[in-house]
Amino acid sequence: MIKVEDLTRRYGSYAAVDSVSFEVQPGTVTGFLGPNGAGKSTCMRMICGLTPPTSGTATVLGKPYAELPNPGRHVGVLLDAAAQHNGRTGREILTLGAIMMGLERRRVDEMLELVGLNKEESRRRLRDYSLGMRQRLGIAHALLGDPKVLILDEPANGLDPAGIRWMRGLLRGFADEGGTVLLSSHLLHEVEVVADDLVVIGRGKIVAEGAKSALLSAAGTTVRTTDDQRLANALESAGFGANPATGGGIHTDALPEQVGRIALEHQVVLTELRQAGTAGLEEMFLQLTAADAREGVAA
Numbered sequence: 001m002i003k004v005e006d007l008t009r010r011y012g013s014y015a016a017v018d019s020v021s022f023e024v025q026p027g028t029v030t031g032f033l034g035p036n037g038a039g040k041s042t043c044m045r046m047i048c049g050l051t052p053p054t055s056g057t058a059t060v061l062g063k064p065y066a067e068l069p070n071p072g073r074h075v076g077v078l079l080d081a082a083a084q085h086n087g088r089t090g091r092e093i094l095t096l097g098a099i100m101m102g103l104e105r106r107r108v109d110e111m112l113e114l115v116g117l118n119k120e121e122s123r124r125r126l127r128d129y130s131l132g133m134r135q136r137l138g139i140a141h142a143l144l145g146d147p148k149v150l151i152l153d154e155p156a157n158g159l160d161p162a163g164i165r166w167m168r169g170l171l172r173g174f175a176d177e178g179g180t181v182l183l184s185s186h187l188l189h190e191v192e193v194v195a196d197d198l199v200v201i202g203r204g205k206i207v208a209e210g211a212k213s214a215l216l217s218a219a220g221t222t223v224r225t226t227d228d229q230r231l232a233n234a235l236e237s238a239g240f241g242a243n244p245a246t247g248g249g250i251h252t253d254a255l256p257e258q259v260g261r262i263a264l265e266h267q268v269v270l271t272e273l274r275q276a277g278t279a280g281l282e283e284m285f286l287q288l289t290a291a292d293a294r295e296g297v298a299a
């Protein structure tokens, strides 16, 4: 498991990561979400001992990463798919990894097959790889030592839709066999399909955290009516929030039954009523990270 306690990283007076604490349990995939520049990569680099924290601690399998003996056998890491020697072939990169970890060479072929890189592709130099191929190679490298923990920073970057689905299946299978997965993304949909738990970070601080199902059920209700304004006013007078939903209608924190009763009382005709679920989570994600949304910054 991964345990992060009060982790902080400052660059001058700027806190890129500010007192962040969370745990990632075995058997689960945890999605680490946040907009660009929120602090995900900095946090992951600290977990992997690549960036020293200003304060706080991070342990993987009970120890700081740097103290793990032969860490690749315990923790698979993919932080930057481009961080390999461009002149080496994919096969050479994996073979070097296998030698350093003391693994049998057949593991290289197994991993190449697992990530869908064929013989010819494995003999190409990294500089000639597409972004998606680099990601596949990075995932192969992370899995090489048959680790118990995976730490992946934006692994779906550059993968095509089939590749993204394949990766989700792979991570789900890994967690179902007892593995621990921390997976970052700035795209909610990319991780919410596969994640059990979510940690949402904005401007270096955790803004939401918990089981995806709990976050989804707290995501409110989406409703469409023939008179949205009237229902919105009625919901607000009853003490509920009511905001225009992305794509039309109203998003409210009231339960569907409460919305139905209030609509009946005020004689508003409902044309759609559903738990906001995924859409609500997206709404929440946008709201939680609104302070960081670059699109919202005045020119």
Ligand SMILES: Nc1ncnc2c1ncn2[C@@H]1O[C@H](COP(=O)(O)OP(=O)(O)OP(=O)(O)O)[C@@H](O)[C@H]1O
Pocket: 011, 016, 034, 035, 036, 037, 038, 039, 040, 041, 042, 043, 185, 186
């Ligand atoms: N070495 C550094 N020196 C100064 N500032 C840094 C350094 N590394 C990161 N930062 C800043 O810390 C903040 C967090 O960056 P980080 O790369 O962790 O974000 P992120 O959530 O991974 O973003 P993205 O989704 O864009 O990859 C950013 O404002 C970034 O500019």
